Amino acid sequence: MAARWIARKAGGPGLTGLPFTTELADRVRAGVASPVHAAALAAALFTGLDPPSLATIPVSALSEDDTALIVPINENQRTWAGAIFVPKPARPLLRAARAFLHLRGTPPTKALLSGGIGPGAHRVTASARACGLALPVTQHTLTQSWHLRADAWWVGTALHIAERSTP
Numbered sequence: 086m087a088a089r090w091i092a093r094k095a096g097g098p099g100l101t102g103l104p105f106t107t108e109l110a111d112r113v114r115a116g117v118a119s120p121v122h123a124a125a126l127a128a129a130l131f132t133g134l135d136p137p138s139l140a141t142i143p144v145s146a147l148s149e150d151d152t153a154l155i156v157p158i159n160e161n162q163r164t165w166a167g168a169i170f171v172p173k174p175a176r177p178l179l180r181a182a183r184a185f186l187h188l189r190g191t192p193p194t195k196a197l198l199s200g201g202i203g204p205g206a207h208r209v210t211a212s213a214r215a216c217g218l219a220l221p222v223t224q225h226t227l228t229q230s231w232h233l234r235a236d237a238w239w240v241g242t243a244l245h246i247a248e249r250s251t252p
Contacts, residue, residue, distance in 0.1 A: 105131040109218075110174035116216035124182035125201025126212040127175040128154075133221045136206035145193035147183055151176040 103109060110127065117123040128139050132154075146154045154169040171179060182197060202209045206220075213220045 103130065105172040105175050107174045110178060112216050112218070113178065113212075117212045119201065120178070120181035120185040121198065122201040122208055122212045124178045125198040125209045126216065126218075127178045128198055129202075129209055129213070129220050130218070131172050131175050132169055136202045136209050136220075139209075140196055140199040140202040142197050143194050144183055144186055144191060144197045147171075147179055147197060151180045154179075 105127065109130065113123050113126050113130075117126060125136075125139065128134075128142075129136060132139065142154060142156055146156050148155060152171055154171060156167050156169060158165055158167050179197070182201070186195070186197065200208075201212065203211075210220060
């Protein structure tokens with residue numbers, strides 16, 4: 086019963102959609118000229134998030150090393166940061182979009198992908214079509230993403246094998 090619920094409710098990377106491979110990144114680069122449009126398509130493919138949610142992610146959310154989107158999530162008058170892992174083949178696409186927006190004078194608080202998503206998601210849909218791809222059919226918003234709700238802690242050296250344990 087629980088597995089059936091997860092299959093109906095969960096989506097995105099690891100559950101639905103294609104893995105974001107080097108070949109997929111090459112296909113996006115070959116089919117989309119704009120760095121922001123290419124990054125938006127890549128993000129839609131590797132996150133499985135709905136386009137309106139992707140359009141809200143600020144430029145500053147992309148980590149310096151391009152490995153993660155650190156996304157502010159607002160729910161029930163509470164804000165926390167969630168992290169979305171950026172697959173290695175997608176990193177140059179997001180890095181190029183950030184550089185392009187920086188050169189245009191876009192402040193870090195402005196959206197990273199909204200120009201590539203477009204009103205009603207028409208730009209990201211057109212980009213996917215130009216690449217012969219289909220966008221993931223999801224309706225998962227940032228607050229519904231299991232990737233952003235997953236929790237992990239870095240403990241460091243395992244306490245049971247450390248030479249000296251401190252409380």
